[in-house]
Amino acid sequence: DADVTQTPRNRITKTGKRIMLECSQTKGHDRMYWYRQDPGLGLRLIYYSFDVKDINKGEISDGYSVSRQAQAKFSLSLESAIPNQTALYFCATSVPGTADAGELFFGEGSRLTVL
Amino acid sequence: GESVGLHLPTLSVQEGDNSIINCAYSNSASDYFIWYKQESGKGPQFIIDIRSNMDKRQGQRVTVLLNKTVKHLSLQIAATQPGDSAVYFCAEDNYSTLTFGKGTMLLVSP
Numbered sequence: 001d002a003d004v005t006q007t008p009r010n011r012i013t014k015t016g017k018r019i020m021l022e023c024s025q026t027k028g029h030d031r032m033y034w035y036r037q038d039p040g041l042g043l044r045l046i047y048y049s050f051d052v053k054d055i056n057k058g059e060i061s062d063g064y065s066v067s068r069q070a071q072a073k074f075s076l077s078l079e080s081a082i083p084n085q086t087a088l089y090f091c092a093t094s095v096p097g098t099a100d101a102g103e104l105f106f107g108e109g110s111r112l113t114v115l
Numbered sequence: 116g117e118s119v120g121l122h123l124p125t126l127s128v129q130e131g132d133n134s135i136i137n138c139a140y141s142n143s144a145s146d147y148f149i150w151y152k153q154e155s156g157k158g159p160q161f162i163i164d165i166r167s168n169m170d171k172r173q174g175q176r177v178t179v180l181l182n183k184t185v186k187h188l189s190l191q192i193a194a195t196q197p198g199d200s201a202v203y204f205c206a207e208d209n210y211s212t213l214t215f216g217k218g219t220m221l222l223v224s225p
Contacts, residue, residue, distance in 0.1 A: 101212050
């Protein structure tokens with residue numbers, strides 16, 4: 001079983017619909033992240049959480065919200081999906097280094113298509 | 116290693132050659148850097164990391180070089196194999212989160 005599990009793996013939806021992408025992890029890590037990947041643009045940080053009571057905006061948080069339901073669960077929501085949110089979304093976890101992010105462990109990705 | 120628009124820089128090599136993938140980073144205060152490999156349809160996987168107090172670090176068939184003067188990272192893969200074909204990303208620590216480069220595609224032909 002994967003240590004970082006994302007559901008759904010693929011989703012097609014329509015403009016204006018609410019969508020939730022879920023992430024669960026069995027690694028016991030406190031830190032969790034949501035990244036978005038677009039062709040040629042690399043991975044961009046949407047939101048991150050350093051523990052259950054901590055939520056932080058990343059580089060591209062507009063149009064997204066998150067919920068950290070437990071140490072093991074971090075969900076990403078699109079309240080009203082739009083076509084330019086069509087992308088591959090990755091959840092990741094980490095154990096921090098001395099004063100840095102540490103190695104990130106990624107899920108397999110959730111491909112979202114907004115029509 | 117920077118992409119232009121939607122086009123990913125691509126490095127094509129022959130099996131057995133050594134590959135060098137380059138990356139320019141932006142934050143001179145970054146003190147931790149990682150290389151990730153992403154195979155088609157999968158999430159990125161850790162390859163090797165390096166801290167700013169080092170210039171070079173070696174792993175199994177991979178070496179990362181860090182030049183802080185010009186804010187440049189490189190990943191060297193020795194004896195490149197078809198299984199090394201993937202997109203490679205460098206990432207720099209940015210206030211305890213990772214900021215990723217746009218990636219370089221490595222194509223290895225037999």
